[in-house]
Amino acid sequence: xxxxxxxxxxxxxxxxxxxxxxxxxxxxxxxxxxxxxxxxxxxxxxxxxxxxxxxxxxxxxxxxxxxxxxxxxxxxxxxxxxxxxxxxxxxxxxxxxxxxxxxxxxxxxxxxxxxxxxxxxxxxxxxxxxxxxxxxxxxxxxxxxxxxxxxxxxxxxxxxxxxxxxxxxxxxxxxxxxxxxxxxxxxxxxxxxxxxxxxxxxxxxxxxxxxxxxxxxxxxxxxxxxxxxxxxxxxxxxxxxxxxxxxxxxxxxxxxxxxxxxxxxxxxxxxxxxxxxxxxxxxxxxxxxxxxxxxxxxxxxxxxxxxxxxxxxxxxxxxxxxxxxxxxxxxxxxxxxxxxxxxxxxxxxxxxxxxxxxxxxxxxxxxxxxxxxxxxxxxxxxxxxxxxxxxxxxxxxxxxxxxxxxxxxxxxxxxxxxxxxxxxxxxxxxxxx
Numbered sequence: 001x002x003x004x005x006x007x008x009x010x011x012x013x014x015x016x017x018x019x020x021x022x023x024x025x026x027x028x029x030x031x032x033x034x035x036x037x038x039x040x041x042x043x044x045x046x047x048x049x050x051x052x053x054x055x056x057x058x059x060x061x062x063x064x065x066x067x068x069x070x071x072x073x074x075x076x077x078x079x080x081x082x083x084x085x086x087x088x089x090x091x092x093x094x095x096x097x098x099x100x101x102x103x104x105x106x107x108x109x110x111x112x113x114x115x116x117x118x119x120x121x122x123x124x125x126x127x128x129x130x131x132x133x134x135x136x137x138x139x140x141x142x143x144x145x146x147x148x149x150x151x152x153x154x155x156x157x158x159x160x161x162x163x164x165x166x167x168x169x170x171x172x173x174x175x176x177x178x179x180x181x182x183x184x185x186x187x188x189x190x191x192x193x194x195x196x197x198x199x200x201x202x203x204x205x206x207x208x209x210x211x212x213x214x215x216x217x218x219x220x221x222x223x224x225x226x227x228x229x230x231x232x233x234x235x236x237x238x239x240x241x242x243x244x245x246x247x248x249x250x251x252x253x254x255x256x257x258x259x260x261x262x263x264x265x266x267x268x269x270x271x272x273x274x275x276x277x278x279x280x281x282x283x284x285x286x287x288x289x290x291x292x293x294x295x296x297x298x299x300x301x302x303x304x305x306x307x308x309x310x311x312x313x314x315x316x317x318x319x320x321x322x323x324x325x326x327x328x329x330x331x332x333x334x335x336x337x338x339x340x341x342x343x344x345x346x347x348x349x350x351x352x353x354x355x356x357x358x359x360x361x362x363x364x365x366x367x368x369x370x371x372x373x374x375x376x377x378x379x380x381x382x383x384x385x386x387x388x389x390x391x392x393x394x395x396x397x398x399x400x401x402x403x404x405x406x407x408x409x410x411x412x413x414x415x416x417x418x419x420x421x422x423x424x425x426x427x428x429x430x431x432x433x
Contacts, residue, residue, distance in 0.1 A: 044237045059338055090171065098172070169193050188304055194344075200394050202344065222430075224284050231288040238299075274319060274322040305359055321347050325343070356378050
């Protein structure tokens with residue numbers, strides 16, 4: 001077979017229609033199966049934040065393990081309460097195209113009946129499912145300035161960023177009247193809302209926080225086993241993250257579940273292959289980072305593309321995110337400690353772009369056909385979203401961090417950094433050695 005015919009065959013496979021996946025839930029009526037699945041999915045997404053804490057904590061040095069764990073874990077309390085008070089209302093009330101209003105503040109009107117005439121789960125359940133997304137998103141950023149942030153400064157950034165960046169962008173994409181949603185942009189489970197916001201913001205944060213004192217010197221991860229544990233919890237929880245975003249327990253959730261696994265598996269292999277080619281040997285940590293890159297990239301596409309497309313997305317994420325991570329540290333000398341921009345910013349952009357190219361209504365009739373199926377509307381809307389979300393996240397993060405720096409110091413002192421954040425910020429140590 002000639003190379004031209006092989007290429008045509010591959011694209012034919014990617015665009016091959018699949019049987020329509022019908023869900024039997026009656027709109028506007030509570031469905032016990034959907035409710036059970038969404039309760040489970042909410043718990044799965046919750047476990048992702050402790051999973052992220054373990055994932056990051058395994059990569060830092062022993063003297064910063066406790067602080068890294070708690071920078072992530074504290075988001076469960078801070079954002080959980082903030083979301084109930086005002087964050088959910090700003091994100092999901094009707095409001096205006098740019099942001100919601102205060103009609104759901106203090107969860108007013110958020111009860112046990114469906115949120116609208118199309119839902120089959122309680123409004124309260126939808127709210128708390130979305131809360132778990134709001135919790136983990138700012139926590140992702142901590143990897144960019146690990147081992148040098150003051151805990152007080154992080155708490156202030158956490159609150160402001162959630163209200164100023166996360167809630168508005170969630171409104172843009174996940175409320176029908178949001179301006180990007182109205183344009184036709186699609187984001188199944190958070191490529192824009194979660195990963196691009198956090199990843200692009202992380203790049204700005206890494207620049208503003210500056211390099212660690214010993215940046216560039218060899219530093220081994222504290223505990224590879226902890227990294228594997230964190231990866232396993234993230235991968236496990238991600239099935240709730242993506243498949244739960246179907247909001248039903250039927251065929252669409254199954255499609256998203258399968259796409260999620262396959263993209264992560266391929267990305268792990270691709271990242272390992274690049275490490276082997278570049279460094280002469282594969283690493284467990286690299287394979288785990290590859291898994292996360294694949295999960296990130298498939299997130300916006302999980303409920304809109306075929307399994308073949310999910311495999312391609314995972315492959316792209318494993319290769320491109322690896323190469324970008326190397327460039328950030330070696331060529332641009334930026335201390336994005338745990339490669340948040342490469343995995344989440346770039347991975348999210350890959351996912352939303354591939355959604356714009358290869359989404360198909362054969363998988364999800366409520367979605368749209370991508371550019372390679374003859375429609376340009378989705379592709380243009382998602383590209384607009386890439387520029388808008390990246391720019392908005394980066395500008396707002398710059399302003400937030402500058403404002404916080406006027407109130408309190410962002411970084412620990414040189415001596416505190418040398419001693420480690422565990423003892424200087426929390427008075428706790430992971431080990432007595």
